[in-house]
Amino acid sequence: MKPKISFKGFKEPWEVSTLRNFFSKVNEKNARMLYSAVLTNSAEYGIIDQRDYFDFDVANSNNISGYYIVQPDDFVYNPRVSVTAPVGPINKNELGYIGVMSPLYLVFKINGINKDYLCHYFKSNKWHKFMRISGNCGARFDRLSISDEQFVQMPIPYPINSKEQQTICNYLEKIDKLISTASSRLASLKQVKEASLQAMFPQKGETVPKIRFKGFEEEWTKVKLNDICFKKASNLSESSLGQDTGQYAVYGASGYLQNISTFDIPSEYVGIIKDGSGVGRTKVYPAFTSILGTMQYILAKEDNNIRFIAALFENIDFSTFISGSGIPHIYFRDYGEIYVMIPSLVEQQAIASYFTSLDKQIALQTQRLEKLKQIKAACLDKMFV
Template sequence: MNPDAKRFGHGTKFISVMDILNNQFIRYDNIRASVEVIAGDIETYGVNYGDILFQRSSETLEDVGQANVYLDSKPAVFGGFVIRGKSKGNYHPMFFRYLLASPTARKRIIVKGAGAQHFNIGQDGLSKVYLDIPSIQEQEKIAKLLECIDDRIATQNKIIDKLQSLIKGIAQNITCSNKPNVHISECLECSSSTLQESDVFEHGAYPVYGANGIVGYLDNYNTENEAVYIIKDGSGVGTVSYVTGKCSATGTLNILQAPNGYSLRYLYYLLKVFNFEPYKTGMAIPHIYFKDYGKAKIFCPLYSEQLKYATLLSTIDDKLSTEQDILKSLNLEKQYLLCQMFI
């Protein structure tokens, strides 16, 4: 279904590729778009409970043919970049959702994709994908197990979101409830590095950080004890991270350190909620410069008070790291099961 733009915005829910990719499963209420249907649309393009929706095309071969399942009684319709699969036999819809996300199924689907700059898969290609399917009883057991893990993952994500919101809320409360009294340049010293990602190695004694975390290793370092790294240009400009120990930063980061009388950990949490927007320069690639945002004032209480705030926020941050590790373990467990149960 490829309606013109005037028909969008109201009416029946319209399933697009984004609904396939961004939901654990598709329900009527979590479909983003709506469209005004005309006579025959529901009969021709209708999606009902248990139907499988495939992504027809993608900019990368690895994403072509990704699938999801519709689990609602209200009929929806699907768009032109989506392929609908309807039942020809008895199957458990959520089992099929997991089966089609398994590494085995993905490999067999991806090879059916074709294209150069844009990759596509058609109904003929999908129909040639061979998959081993157990009895309906086994399908139900497998689906139930994996749904339990997904529910646990969803709960873990909520725990992480709440901890992140708590840290942000406390830092914003400190900022909003107190009058700024110190220029950033008074409580932080800024330095930079000429190190490039091409200069680092796969192995070494000390980690090297770039805009996206550790990018390699070296046998020497330019930071020891503690530092705040801040991205000074690009899409992540203004993002800060706190590091300890001997390490290095690439040239895309500025290195911030605190003189005596200031807690770097406290300042790190304030910088996480600091508004860098007024200090960004450049059109295509935004930049920030310490000489500019260093003139801004923030609230710095007595050193003893800074330490109290830093200790509180660090405790929550440690809890956040623990919960994030649990999430990683749950995702690894799910991936292991997807590999082992679908061969």
């Protein structure tokens, strides 16, 4: 037994054991109330402090004497299922301190195998089939019920050579660091954009922004939104696209759909979702493209820059214009009447160039992050059995 991808120099076959051979259940409870940090096992973030996850204490600090004590490097199984953890997550306590967890969790120690190797194995989906066969979903279908005796029968494939175990860990940890760095970089860029949107546009009662490009000193002009842009409807529906092919892209609320042989708009425009989920979300789309009828074209009037308008739109709270008791809608006839502040066309162009550059950086960093996540997923699939 060998994985699809293995590191050079390791020729020994892999073995399969049961989790029972490495497992010892933690039964020690917080009876003397020695520990107050209540932990949670998140599918997305791993084991974290409850206060970091929820921003408040979910558990009553006076009622945690029956909670299990979780030491550093202890493993925890959370039976709650989700899209990201279809059989519930298993994670290792990497916080570096002792906490407590609800009796709803299964807490256990691991010996006889590299803990980090096993931690990475549990990030894969290789053990999910066993859990689906051995467990049962609860009445609400949000929790997997599996006995301890069944749980410890889980097969664990692993390389006999401990150096190979560590080599796998080292490689995956490098990818994790790259993902973490890319994620932090993306978050920083988004924070810069959010701050820029606040600082580079006048706030309520102001006639100039806090930050401006050198050379611009004139006060901004107060106008109605419909003085600088206008809307155009789309008659396209997803079903009407059919098998049409061509060189012109069509976009929907979720992104690119397909190419067709015609286009609606010969210039850049802002697409705004006017109906349904995501109503009010905007994005700049390229020239010679089209959007579906659940969206609307926003086009710049003469002497106005569409990318400046796009940035301006990101400062508008469209939720205040939502109507409809079922499917939410927004109408240009409503939000087009609001007053906004605008500068000269030259200053609009300078602001537009800045946000265009920032958006490109965000898009590139998003692509890099997604690529790294794809690489990680492929490694988890091919480096484990």
